[in-house]
Amino acid sequence: MGFEGVLMDLLREAWGALALALALIALLGMLAHLLRVAGGMAMGGARGVAAGLAGGAGIFAIVLFGFLAVPEIARAARAAMAAPTCGPMADLAGAAAMLIGAIGALRMLQAVAEATVGAALGGPASLARAMWAAAETVFGMAMTAMVLPLIFRFLGGC
Amino acid sequence: MFDPVMQQILGLARQLWGFLAGLLVVVAMLGGLYYVLQGAAGASFGGSRMVSTAVLGMIGLALLVLIGFLLLPQIGAMLRSLQPPPPF
Numbered sequence: 363m364g365f366e367g368v369l370m371d372l373l374r375e376a377w378g379a380l381a382l383a384l385a386l387i388a389l390l391g392m393l394a395h396l397l398r399v400a401g402g403m404a405m406g407g408a409r410g411v412a413a414g415l416a417g418g419a420g421i422f423a424i425v426l427f428g429f430l431a432v433p434e435i436a437r438a439a440r441a442a443m444a445a446p447t448c449g450p451m452a453d454l455a456g457a458a459a460m461l462i463g464a465i466g467a468l469r470m471l472q473a474v475a476e477a478t479v480g481a482a483l484g485g486p487a488s489l490a491r492a493m494w495a496a497a498e499t500v501f502g503m504a505m506t507a508m509v510l511p512l513i514f515r516f517l518g519g520c
Numbered sequence: 521m522f523d524p525v526m527q528q529i530l531g532l533a534r535q536l537w538g539f540l541a542g543l544l545v546v547v548a549m550l551g552g553l554y555y556v557l558q559g560a561a562g563a564s565f566g567g568s569r570m571v572s573t574a575v576l577g578m579i580g581l582a583l584l585v586l587i588g589f590l591l592l593p594q595i596g597a598m599l600r601s602l603q604p605p606p607p608f
Contacts, residue, residue, distance in 0.1 A: 379522035404551025
């Protein structure tokens with residue numbers, strides 16, 4: 363197994379750990395929001411009840427996004443990437459694009475996990491960072507797939 | 521590589537789950553007691569609205585505890601089954 367394979371295995375393990383942590387955070391966050399709802403009901407505060415219910419639903423929606431949409435975005439970005447077909451550097455460019463895609467997918471999941479933590483702690487449930495990470499991933503993969511062959515061609519490698 | 525860390529995190533999460541579940545029971549019991557007091561007060565001086573509010577509040581609290589103890593574990597199992605394999 364080459365260096366690239368070792369790195370990919372490490373990234374796959376990190377993905378599994380991050381997904382498990384995300385599920386744990388979401389479940390505990392929903393329980394915390396349920397506790398908030400119970401506290402609001404016990405003290406007769408309708409605002410606390412509404413905020414708790416909305417927070418629980420928000421956490422659920424964020425986790426669904428992380429588990430269903432993020433892998434699809436990562437797969438789509440990888441599938442849409444142009445295959446670098448430039449001589450001996452094609453393998454290098456392909457491996458670099460794959461690594462960027464894997465790191466980008468992890469970054470998206472990390473951003474979703476951060477959003478889940480924020481929502482579990484009662485903050486606003488924002489997926490903006492996850493979207494930003496997705497855009498950076500697609501941009502990085504496109505740059506790797508398109509610009510590297512051009513550079514190699516310019517340097518006379520192709 | 522991540523397994524030992526995840527085992528530690530799982531242990532902590534289990535402890536936190538137990539703590540939050542216990543806290544939920546305590547809050548629900550105190551809230552139920554409050555609603556019993558409210559209902560008793562309403563019944564003793566003829567406040568039917570207070571009694572109905574107290575009964576509805578107690579039912580709501582019981583429902584919330586049921587959601588916490590029955591629905592949330594099911595949602596957790598669903599999330600575990602939804603956990604995606606690495607897309608790369």
